Amino acid sequence: MRNISRLIAVGAAMSSTLASSFRVFDNTAYTNTSVGYGSTNINWIHAYVCNPLTEGGTIPSADVWKAIVLEWNVYPSYPLVLACEVLYFTSSSTAGLYLKVMSTLQTWAADVFPEGQIIGWYSLSRNTISSLYGHYQELIGNYSNHAFFPSAYTFSDSISTWNKSLTSVINVINTINDTLPIWPYIWPQYHGNYSFIPGDLWQQELELLEANRNLEGFVIWGGKNHAVCNDTYQATAALEPWLNITREYLDTLYGVYGGAARKVGAQLFN
Ligand SMILES: *[C@@H]1O[C@H](CO)[C@@H](O)[C@H](O)[C@H]1NC(C)=O
Numbered sequence: 001m002r003n004i005s006r007l008i009a010v011g012a013a014m015s016s017t018l019a020s021s022f023r024v025f026d027n028t029a030y031t032n033t034s035v036g037y038g039s040t041n042i043n044w045i046h047a048y049v050c051n052p053l054t055e056g057g058t059i060p061s062a063d064v065w066k067a068i069v070l071e072w073n074v075y076p077s078y079p080l081v082l083a084c085e086v087l088y089f090t091s092s093s094t095a096g097l098y099l100k101v102m103s104t105l106q107t108w109a110a111d112v113f114p115e116g117q118i119i120g121w122y123s124l125s126r127n128t129i130s131s132l133y134g135h136y137q138e139l140i141g142n143y144s145n146h147a148f149f150p151s152a153y154t155f156s157d158s159i160s161t162w163n164k165s166l167t168s169v170i171n172v173i174n175t176i177n178d179t180l181p182i183w184p185y186i187w188p189q190y191h192g193n194y195s196f197i198p199g200d201l202w203q204q205e206l207e208l209l210e211a212n213r214n215l216e217g218f219v220i221w222g223g224k225n226h227a228v229c230n231d232t233y234q235a236t237a238a239l240e241p242w243l244n245i246t247r248e249y250l251d252t253l254y255g256v257y258g259g260a261a262r263k264v265g266a267q268l269f270n
């Protein structure tokens with residue numbers, strides 16, 4: 001009993017701490033490589049797990065779903081991102097059904113993780129048409145410890161195109177709910193061909209994310225799903241410029257090795 005109440009207290013404290021600081025989450029899974037340097041844990045249920053279970057608006061049994069949540073929620077009390085990419089609010093004919101499915105899944109998830117843990121639906125904000133913003137608001141109303149995790153990947157060498165796309169999804173999110181954390185997903189590889197983006201482009205993205213007052217941080221994605229990440233690049237990820245650049249950035253962002261921190265939010269645990 002004591003352990004359970006402690007876990008609950010930690011979860012509730014984490015959700016307010018997470019929301020009031022600038023977090024750089026490490027959602028990478030490259031071979032033998034993690035980011036470290038004050039980055040924060042995050043949990044993720046991949047589309048290859050969720051999509052087959054929810055295709056067409058089906059709902060898995062509560063037991064099956066709760067077991068999946070426990071399997072993937074490897075850092076209890078840190079946010080859980082649900083990548084159920086077949087449950088988007090892009091059509092009024094399915095929105096009601098999908099709202100019911102997502103409400104059910106997030107309620108069951110909350111049954112098995114610490115009270116106060118944050119949930120977010122991966123890139124749902126980029127995939128909600130304006131006439132269905134009310135559905136997204138209802139989804140948030142169904143579980144209020146919510147955050148937004150829009151994708152912010154790189155499709156070209158143009159930082160201005162990348163920034164415009166980010167600004168556009170932030171505007172959508174602020175229309176839906178302007179009080180919840182926004183943590184975009186970035187990826188050091190091009191979305192189209194998986195090769196690593198140039199170091200200076202990555203550096204500019206990190207700086208624009210930090211300067212953007214609408215954001216409470218961001219998530220770094222990469223690796224894990226071999227189908228999309230291409231094994232050719234998986235093992236060499238640590239040799240690419242992004243890792244050193246990210247670590248230098250985190251070092252000065254949080255004052256990891258001394259010096260004045262620009263932001264609070266370095267990971268609480270080792
Ligand atoms: C969220 O939705 C689920 C599924 O409809 C429902 O069982 C649950 O009671 C709702 N929770 C809240 C807080 O409205």
Ligand SMILES: *[C@@H]1O[C@H](CO)[C@@H](O)[C@H](O)[C@H]1NC(C)=O
Nearest residue numbers: 137140144145176177179180
């Ligand atoms: C935004 O989310 C917060 C926290 O869940 C909630 O209290 C508020 O009512 C929401 N606002 C809208 C416009 O839905």
Ligand SMILES: *[C@@H]1O[C@H](CO)[C@@H](O)[C@H](O)[C@H]1NC(C)=O
Nearest residue numbers: 155156157190192193194195
């Ligand atoms: C990958 O795509 C980017 C953006 O279009 C391009 O600049 C780069 O040259 C491509 N790299 C390879 C190896 O095809």
Ligand SMILES: *[C@@H]1O[C@H](CO)[C@@H](O)[C@H](O)[C@H]1NC(C)=O
Nearest residue numbers: 159160161163164167208212
């Ligand atoms: C990026 O977008 C922000 C917010 O819209 C804007 O203030 C900033 O000037 C833009 N920066 C660049 C380099 O495009």
Ligand SMILES: *[C@@H]1O[C@H](CO)[C@@H](O)[C@H](O)[C@H]1NC(C)=O
Nearest residue numbers: 193194195229230231232233
């Ligand atoms: C992975 O990338 C390499 C180098 O661009 C390419 O030769 C290979 O065909 C790719 N493999 C897959 C499975 O896409």
Ligand SMILES: *[C@@H]1O[C@H](CO)[C@@H](O)[C@H](O)[C@H]1NC(C)=O
Nearest residue numbers: 031032033234235236237238
């Ligand atoms: C990753 O670690 C494994 C186990 O220690 C090792 O066999 C492998 O060579 C490493 N790969 C790279 C790319 O360093």
Ligand SMILES: *[C@@H]1O[C@H](CO)[C@@H](O)[C@H](O)[C@H]1NC(C)=O
Nearest residue numbers: 037243244245246247248251
């Ligand atoms: C980044 O690379 C530079 C030059 O090789 C090196 O001096 C520095 O220690 C590296 N930083 C980190 C955080 O690994």
